[in-house]
Every structure is written in C-alpha cells, then in structure tokens.
Amino acid sequence: SQNMGSVGAVFVLLSLALLSVLGVPPIGTQPEQVHISYPGFPGSMEITWTTFNETDESTVEYGLWGGRVFELTAKGNTTLFVDGGSEGRHMYIHRVTLTNLRPASAYVYHCGSEAGWSDVFAFTALNESCGWSPRFAIYGDMGNENPQSLARLQKETQVGMYDAILHVGDFAYDLHEDNGRIGDEFMRQIQSIAAYVPYMTCPGNHESAYNFSNYKNRFSMPGRTEGLWYSWNVGSAHIISISTEIYFFLDYGLDLIFKQYEWLKKDLEEANRPENRAERPWIITMGHRPMYCSNNDKDDCTQFQSYVRLGRNDTKPPAPGLEDLLYLHGVDLELWAHEHTYERLWPVYGYKVFNGSMDQPYVNPRAPVHIITGSAGCREKHDPFVPNPRDWSAFRSTDYGYTRMQVYNTTHLYLEQVSDDQYGKVIDSIWVVKEKHGFSAWFSST
Numbered sequence: 001s002q003n004m005g006s007v008g009a010v011f012v013l014l015s016l017a018l019l020s021v022l023g024v025p026p027i028g029t030q031p032e033q034v035h036i037s038y039p040g041f042p043g044s045m046e047i048t049w050t051t052f053n054e055t056d057e058s059t060v061e062y063g064l065w066g067g068r069v070f071e072l073t074a075k076g077n078t079t080l081f082v083d084g085g086s087e088g089r090h091m092y093i094h095r096v097t098l099t100n101l102r103p104a105s106a107y108v109y110h111c112g113s114e115a116g117w118s119d120v121f122a123f124t125a126l127n128e129s130c131g132w133s134p135r136f137a138i139y140g141d142m143g144n145e146n147p148q149s150l151a152r153l154q155k156e157t158q159v160g161m162y163d164a165i166l167h168v169g170d171f172a173y174d175l176h177e178d179n180g181r182i183g184d185e186f187m188r189q190i191q192s193i194a195a196y197v198p199y200m201t202c203p204g205n206h207e208s209a210y211n212f213s214n215y216k217n218r219f220s221m222p223g224r225t226e227g228l229w230y231s232w233n234v235g236s237a238h239i240i241s242i243s244t245e246i247y248f249f250l251d252y253g254l255d256l257i258f259k260q261y262e263w264l265k266k267d268l269e270e271a272n273r274p275e276n277r278a279e280r281p282w283i284i285t286m287g288h289r290p291m292y293c294s295n296n297d298k299d300d301c302t303q304f305q306s307y308v309r310l311g312r313n314d315t316k317p318p319a320p321g322l323e324d325l326l327y328l329h330g331v332d333l334e335l336w337a338h339e340h341t342y343e344r345l346w347p348v349y350g351y352k353v354f355n356g357s358m359d360q361p362y363v364n365p366r367a368p369v370h371i372i373t374g375s376a377g378c379r380e381k382h383d384p385f386v387p388n389p390r391d392w393s394a395f396r397s398t399d400y401g402y403t404r405m406q407v408y409n410t411t412h413l414y415l416e417q418v419s420d421d422q423y424g425k426v427i428d429s430i431w432v433v434k435e436k437h438g439f440s441a442w443f444s445s446t
Helices: 002-022 150-158 181-194 209-218 255-271 274-279 323-328 439-443
Strands: 032-037 045-051 059-064 072-075 077-082 090-098 106-113 121-124 135-139 164-167 199-201 230-234 237-241 282-286 333-336 342-345 369-373 393-397 401-407 412-419 425-433
Touching: 032 181, 032 199, 045 106, 059 090, 072 090, 077 209, 090 106, 135 150, 135 369, 150 181, 181 199, 181 209, 199 237, 237 255, 255 274, 255 323, 323 439, 342 412, 342 425, 369 401, 393 412, 393 425
Parallel strands: 135 164, 164 199, 237 282, 282 333, 333 369
Antiparallel strands: 032 045, 045 090, 059 072, 059 106, 077 090, 106 121, 135 401, 230 237, 342 369, 342 393, 401 412, 412 425
16 A cells, blocks of 8 residues: 555646646747748748737748848738637737748748747748649648548648648638637647648638638738638639638628629639730639539539529529639639538539540530549548439549649649548549630630
8 A cells, every 4th residue: 555655646746747837828929820821922922820929029030941041031010819709819910921032942931029939940932933833732621620631731741742732611620619729729730731831721611700700810811802812823823712601601791792703703804814814824713612512411512503603593682603704714623622522523514514525524625624622631520422423523532631733734734632541542633634725715626
C-alpha cells in the first residue's frame, strides 16, 4: 500500500502540474492561423493572421529565399472581428499585402509585431506569365472532425506540388461553432497548407451564420465583395469564384443575386474580349452548390428546377440562374462541391450531353465540363448516389479525396481525382482539349 501511496502522490503532483499549465492563458499577441492569398494584381501576395489581443502594428518581415533574411518589411491593418455567438468573442484579423514581388521567386517570411512573431514560412510569388502551367488542389467540405484528406494535402503542398489551393466552400463544420473556436482550430489546421500557397475560397452553406461573418472576416480574397465573388488570372486561366448561397439565404439580401449576376456578366464579357480570351482562353468557375449531381439527398442539384441552374421564379423580380450565362460566355470548366462525393460529368448543357465525339468526349467538347469535388472529409461523412445515374454522369466515387488540376497550356487542361481511402491512388483522370474557346466553340465542327 506504501507503493500505492507514492503512485497517488505522483499522480497528485502531475495533476497539479497539469493544472498549472492549463491555467495559464495563451499569449494574446501571438500570431496564429497564418494563411496567404493572391490579391488579384501582379507582384502581390496577401498575408492574413489572427491575434486575440490588439497589437500596435501588423508587420510582415520577408526576403528572397537565399538572400538576407527579413530584409524587407511591409505593414498592414487590423480589423476587430466580434463573433456573433453568445460570448461575443473578440479577435483581431491582421492583413498585410506584399507588393513588387519578383514573379515566380521564392520568399521567406514571418508575421506579427514586437509583441510576438509567427513561425517562419515560405511561398513562391505568382508567375505572371500566361505561358506557365499552374497546378491546383481542389476540394470542398473539409471539417475539423474527420478531415481525412488533410495529411496528404499538407505533405503534397510542402513538397511543392501545388501553386494554389481552391477550397470550394464549407469549412471547419463550422467556423462559428463554439463561439468561433472551431473556426480558430480549423484555421490552425490548414496553416500547414495555407501559409505556403495561396488558399483561394468561396462561401458554402455552412458559412451562413451571422450573415457569413466568419467567412468574410477570416479569409482575404480579391475584389471588394468580402470574398463572396471575385475573379483572378493565373497562367492561361481566368478563374471566377461565385456564391451559390445567395440563392438560398434570401434574408441576407435578395439584391445579392442580381448584384452578383450583373458583376458576373461584366466579368465574363471582359474575359471574352478577343485580346483577353487569346491570352487566357480557359475560363473556370468555382461555386459551392452544383447545378447537376446524381446524389439521392434531394439537394438543389438533384432537381431539374435547380435554383443555381435556372434561378428562382418565387422572387420579385424573378432571379436569374447561372447555366445560360456561363454557357453563353463559353465557360470551359465548372468546379463544384457540397455533395460529399466526387462526380465527373460529360459536357452538359440544359440536361443534354454534348460530347466532342463518341470516342473523345472531352476533345473539343460542345458544352461546359462539370466536376463535383466535395469529399475532402467532414463529420457529415458521405452522401449516397442514386442507383441509376442520368446519362450526363460519367464517373462517380464515394471515396474520400480531392481533385488535382493542371492548366497545361492554352489548349490542354488535365484533371485527376485522388482517393485518400486508397492511399493516394488516382482513380479518375481526363484531359480537356480545346482548339477553340468561347461561345462559338460549342458549334465548331470537329
């Protein structure tokens, strides 16, 4: 029993030690949740991070890889973000935009203030040439719990496999939960990816709390629309990010549907000016909820009268959908998520298949190509499929995983699906080949 007593004493001491460690609040001026994004203009990168106390300044010290460490300094601004939960938690979001970066050059940086600095990170400034071949990882619907693809993405990002990440809505499950602590934890989880490559986002339905305030505050996207919709250029691609959520959360403003539609129309017209389309022929969209899917969960994409596809007739005035607009402007590729599965469609418009040819459906396709990639991993697990898909469905998988894309050149674009369940095996891949881009491409003979 003497032995038991000493074990007990050790246990008590350990408990006390643990309590003393747990009892110390973290240093509120210490930067965390560091991530970067492309602000949308040449030679730039935006660094965003969080502290829980105010600091005198928001500073990034940086320098060329292999050069003098931190020889350059940039200052930015801080926004106080008050979470909408019962505790009204305060956090300070710091944003610093680096400019005049040397294209395609590697930089080392850390961020913070005299009251605390982050770890040291590195990124490569965006290559400004239309002739390079950027590589992307694409996924939606990744949570804190069961983020199955995260480890593989962390490693692949750190070995330099990607030039940008496209996260197609639904983060953390959910950013606002536990008074925003779940959001904090998610942003810490993705720091190992997002501090190294631009992490580009669009809003999903899981971001809707308090009018998407956690999404709008935590991410820094191009344009002046709080990241709800924007576009940017990379390599020979023009990438457009949209909010599908404005069709479903009308309380936050019916006018948003019309505002986004007008903006999107202008953006597509500009991208289609002959000199622009010649330079960046690939037009790629990303939005959270798809127009088409063959899941059996009664979501919008399972309905012929999909709001995203055809708009809403129950609003005054009726709200326009997106399918015709994207088709008329010759959008090549549409990336979606929301369904916790992977589905590749044949080229489709108006519920009809428009393959390039019988044996080469994606060579000079006569309608946009849709990819649904929402299986990165979250607590809601998978969504099942209907047993017999419609004829526009080409390939389906319920494996956890994510998509890789390389915009190879002006005529060739490569997509593949990685299964995390099968240890990183590529389970699907296609080349989309287009000798001609734009609306007229839908009618050119092959």
